[in-house]
Amino acid sequence: xxxxxxxxxxxxxxxxLGTANTLIYMRGKGVVLNEPSVVAIRQNSxxxxxxxxxxxxxxxxxxxxxxxxxxxxxxxxxxxxxxxxTITEKMLQHFMHKVxxxxxxxxxxxxxxxxxxxxxxxxxxxxxxxxxxxxxxxVYLLEEPLAAAIGAGLPVxxxxxxxxxxxxxxxxxxxxxxxxGIVFADSVRIGGDRLDDAIINYxxxxxxxxxxxxxxxxxxxxxxxxxxxxxxxEMEVRGRNLAEGLPRSFTLxxxxxxxxxxxxxxxxxxxxxxxxxxxxxxxxxxxxxRGMVLTGGGALLRDFDRLxxxxxxxxVVIAEDPLTCVARGGGRVLELIDELGPEVLSLE
Amino acid sequence: MTGxxxxxxxxxxxxGKKLQQAREALQLSTGAIARQLRLKxxxxxxxxxxxxxxxxxxxxxxxxxxxxxxxxxxxAGLFDAGSEIASSPIDFQPCxxxxxxxxxxxxxxxxxxxxxxxxxxxxVLTAASWRTQDPDIPxxxxxxxxxxxxxxxxxxxxxLPAAQAKVTPEAAxxxxxxxxxxxxxxxxxxxxxxxxxxxxxxxxEDIARxxxxxxxxxxxxxxxxxxxxxxxxxxxxLYSKLATEGQTIRLGGRAPFSVVLGNAPRVAVFYNGRxxxxxxxxxxxxxxxxxxxxxxxxxx
Numbered sequence: 054x055x056x057x058x059x060x061x062x063x064x065x066x067x068x069x070l071g072t073a074n075t076l077i078y079m080r081g082k083g084v085v086l087n088e089p090s091v092v093a094i095r096q097n098s099x100x101x102x103x104x105x106x107x108x109x110x111x112x113x114x115x116x117x118x119x120x121x122x123x124x125x126x127x128x129x130x131x132x133x134x135x136x137x138x139t140i141t142e143k144m145l146q147h148f149m150h151k152v153x154x155x156x157x158x159x160x161x162x163x164x165x166x167x168x169x170x171x172x173x174x175x176x177x178x179x180x181x182x183x184x185x186x187x188x189x190x191x192v193y194l195l196e197e198p199l200a201a202a203i204g205a206g207l208p209v210x211x212x213x214x215x216x217x218x219x220x221x222x223x224x225x226x227x228x229x230x231x232x233x234g235i236v237f238a239d240s241v242r243i244g245g246d247r248l249d250d251a252i253i254n255y256x257x258x259x260x261x262x263x264x265x266x267x268x269x270x271x272x273x274x275x276x277x278x279x280x281x282x283x284x285x286x287e288m289e290v291r292g293r294n295l296a297e298g299l300p301r302s303f304t305l306x307x308x309x310x311x312x313x314x315x316x317x318x319x320x321x322x323x324x325x326x327x328x329x330x331x332x333x334x335x336x337x338x339x340x341x342x343r344g345m346v347l348t349g350g351g352a353l354l355r356d357f358d359r360l361x362x363x364x365x366x367x368x369v370v371i372a373e374d375p376l377t378c379v380a381r382g383g384g385r386v387l388e389l390i391d392e393l394g395p396e397v398l399s400l401e
Numbered sequence: 402m403t404g405x406x407x408x409x410x411x412x413x414x415x416x417g418k419k420l421q422q423a424r425e426a427l428q429l430s431t432g433a434i435a436r437q438l439r440l441k442x443x444x445x446x447x448x449x450x451x452x453x454x455x456x457x458x459x460x461x462x463x464x465x466x467x468x469x470x471x472x473x474x475x476x477a478g479l480f481d482a483g484s485e486i487a488s489s490p491i492d493f494q495p496c497x498x499x500x501x502x503x504x505x506x507x508x509x510x511x512x513x514x515x516x517x518x519x520x521x522x523x524x525v526l527t528a529a530s531w532r533t534q535d536p537d538i539p540x541x542x543x544x545x546x547x548x549x550x551x552x553x554x555x556x557x558x559x560x561l562p563a564a565q566a567k568v569t570p571e572a573a574x575x576x577x578x579x580x581x582x583x584x585x586x587x588x589x590x591x592x593x594x595x596x597x598x599x600x601x602x603x604x605x606e607d608i609a610r611x612x613x614x615x616x617x618x619x620x621x622x623x624x625x626x627x628x629x630x631x632x633x634x635x636x637x638x639l640y641s642k643l644a645t646e647g648q649t650i651r652l653g654g655r656a657p658f659s660v661v662l663g664n665a666p667r668v669a670v671f672y673n674g675r676x677x678x679x680x681x682x683x684x685x686x687x688x689x690x691x692x693x694x695x696x697x698x699x700x701x
Contacts, residue, residue: 206459342441343460358467368439370463 065391066149066189067165067383069200070180072130073222073245073350075110075144076377077152078384084377085152089114090222092140093126109147118265132242133169133197133224134176138183145187163390164189165383169224170196171240195386197221197379198228198238201348204382205372209233214336215343218325218361219379220351222246225321227328229336237331241324245350247317248273255313256292260303264292273354276307279318280356280363307355318357322364329365344368348378416465416479417451423472424449438467617693618673619658621650625667632659656693663687 067078070090077086088110095107107124108116116126129140153160164184168177177194184192201219202209209215209230219226222245228238249269256264264272268290276286286307294301325345329337344367347358352375362369372378414422424434431449435442447455448465456464466476621629623644630641633654644650646667652658662668662679665688670677672692682690 206457208457208459343456344439344463346459346463362439366439368460368464368467370460370467372459373462 064153064160065163065165065387066152067167067200067380067387068145068148068184069167069197069377069379069383070130070141070145071221071223071379072128072133074376075148076380077148078377078380078387079152080384080387083384084380086148087377088148089128090130090144091117091126091128092144093120093124094140096123096125098123106143106147109144114267117267131223133221133240133244134172135179135183138179141179142183142186145184149187149189159188161188161190163191163193163387165193165195165200165387165390167197167200167379167383168194169221169240170198170226170228170235170238171224171242193386193390195383196226196228196235196238197224198226199230199233199235200379200382200386201226201372202228202230202346202382203385204378204380205346205348205375207346213343214332214339216328216332216340216345218321218345218347218349218352220244220321220347220349220354220357221379222350225324225349225351227325229328229332229340231336236333236336237328239324239328241320243317243320243324245270245273247320248277248314248351248354251313251317252277252310255309256290256305257295259309260292261295262292262301262303263295264290268292272305272310273314276305277310277314278307278355279311279314279360281308281311282356314354318360321351322361325361325365329367341367344370346370346372348372348375350376415451417449419474419479420465420468420472421449423469423474427472429472434468434471437471438464440464616653617656617658618671619652619654619660619692620671620674621648621652621662622669622671623648623650623667624669625664627665627668628661628663629668630661634658657691658693659691661687661689 064079064081066080069076069078073090075086075088075090076084079085091113092109093107093113093116095105097103097105107113108126113126116124118126120126127137127140129135129137129144135141149160149162153162166180166184168180172180181192181194198217198219199209202215202217205217207215207217207230210233212232214236215230217226217228217230219228224240224242224244226238226240229236249266252269252272253264253266256262256269272288272290276288284307287304288306289302289304291300291302293299329340332340345361345365347361347369351357352371358369358371361367374381424431431442431445434440435445438445444455444464445468447453448461448468453461455461462480465479469476469479619631621627621644623629623646625646627644628642629644629650631639631652633639634657635655636659637654639652639654639658640650658672660670662670664686665679665683666686668679668688670679670692677692679688679690682688
């Protein structure tokens with residue numbers, strides 16, 4: 054009863070609870086929050102075993118790898134699903150309060166949470182309960198590829214095949230969609246994090262130098278590419294030399310990063326090829342004519358569309374604002390829930 | 402090899418013309434562009450002819466951007482702000498089947514309700530017409546066969562709870578119903594001025610249940626007005642009102658009885674014919690006690 058009353062003072066939200074970033078779309082306002090899914094936990098020294106939240110989001114991400122002994126910066130999601138239930142709940146609670154501002158009543162919104170299509174029932178239940186624990190009045194789960202396709206503006210309602218590849222921080226989801234439903238979907242636990250790990254391993258193996266997650270991510274953003282290009286870009290990187298134990302700087306180029314990323318990228322390409330093999334021929338024909346749409350942060354990797362085009366032989370386009378497609382798609386579904394009820398997309 | 406450098410096409414040209422001019426400047430054929438984009442040739446021709454209905458906008462924009470990248474145009478300057486493919490809001494709609502099924506669901510509810518009403522009305526009418534046409538056929542009734550028999554024992558007031566208005570051994574009389582004649586269990590409530598009273602024959606399952614229960618009798622004789630409340634073992638109120646002077650209340654049911662009596666000194670209570678002494682349970686003229694069964698004779 055009280056939650057319904059509080060619901061009057063809350064805005065419905067669509068949450069893209071990603072491994073790397075959490076995005077929140079508020080009805081009527083668009084994407085109102087885009088922050089890293091990182092929480093910094095402080096262990097209080099004066100009280101035995103008492104922990105408190107030191108920072109959440111951007112502020113916490115700045116602490117990653119730079120924390121003193123009593124603070125631990127962690128990412129509560131791993132491979133697209135919850136790795137630490139309590140911290141995820143606190144993080145969601147923080148974000149929901151943040152987007153609602155300082156109000157007298159605690160927000161109690163209806164929430165659409167996007168989940169990987171390969172997540173198990175246990176993982177989905179954890180996400181649902183985490184959102185409910187953070188104060189959500191009603192929680193609807195929507196599969197990420199479907200949300201991404203809606204957010205990208207694909208004609209998912211038509212009786213024709215639309216193919217979407219959503220490359221997130223923890224997972225890559227590929228799906229063939231027709232008539233508002235997923236005809237075939239596959240999810241591989243390869244995403245931006247695996248690309249970062251691949252860069253870290255490459256640098257350690259070839260340069261004998263250890264670099265951190267944040268540095269690897271910066272390298273990926275700056276000179277990362279998925280297909281040999283005409284232009285070779287270079288970047289100076291600093292890390293700790295494992296032999297000397299001292300910080301050293303060296304120069305990496307885009308061809309080296311291309312080599313480093315081969316293994317994880319081939320995993321994604323294999324998943325796409327498998328999906329195309331398993332797609333019904335009529336829908337495969339539609340996909341072959343129109344192309345595949347890339348969403349998620351991984352779509353921003355340079356020439357990744359070209360790699361897919363060359364490997365699969367079908368046209369590839371990158372969605373506009375690929376980072377927010379999932380959250381925007383969830384937002385559109387929220388509007389439809391109001392109009393037509395939660396059964397409109399077989400939401401869980 | 403260096404890629405084509407972005408050049409600025411004249412602003413008065415359409416998107417398709419800008420692309421075409423840039424392609425021709427690079428001496429590329431439409432087939433070459435189609436091969437690079439993995440698109441059909443007619444889609445490239447449709448783009449150059451500004452026919453935007455060949456593909457959904459999201460694909461079209463993506464392919465135009467890729468095309469522009471190949472021919473060295475800046476994709477940002479290609480789309481006019483007001484053009485239909487410049488931006489497309491999310492136009493996701495429920496598919497036709499869902500849209501149709503939603504009103505149908507409500508209609509189905511109404512249809513179901515109307516069907517039940519019609520079937521119910523028809524059933525009632527059939528039953529009514531059957532009764533009027535065959536008055537001699539006895540009505541099928543579960544528990545009401547009414548016969549006239551003399552009262553077993555005149556009783557001015559004998560209130561039994563509805564659930565237990567079945568049997569007292571001394572009030573049992575045989576009935577004319579063959580199904581229950583072997584073990585007659587009857588509740589007879591016969592005021593003195595009504596020598597003939599209908600007998601309610603209970604169903605067999607009730608009879609069987611009643612036979613297993615032992616019923617006790619409680620009689621109140623009032624020499625003054627008294628608030629009387631009696632509950633049986635199951636907490637069912639057997640009597641709860643102001644009884645007047647001179648009244649005799651006879652109750653039957655399962656013991657123990659919970660009794661509250663106002664003006665207790667003016668009430669004589671008989672339990673199974675034995676007079677009870679209310680003095681130990683009376684306080685301020687009000688007696689509260691339990692009688693019969695376990696814990697009988699204890700104040701409440």
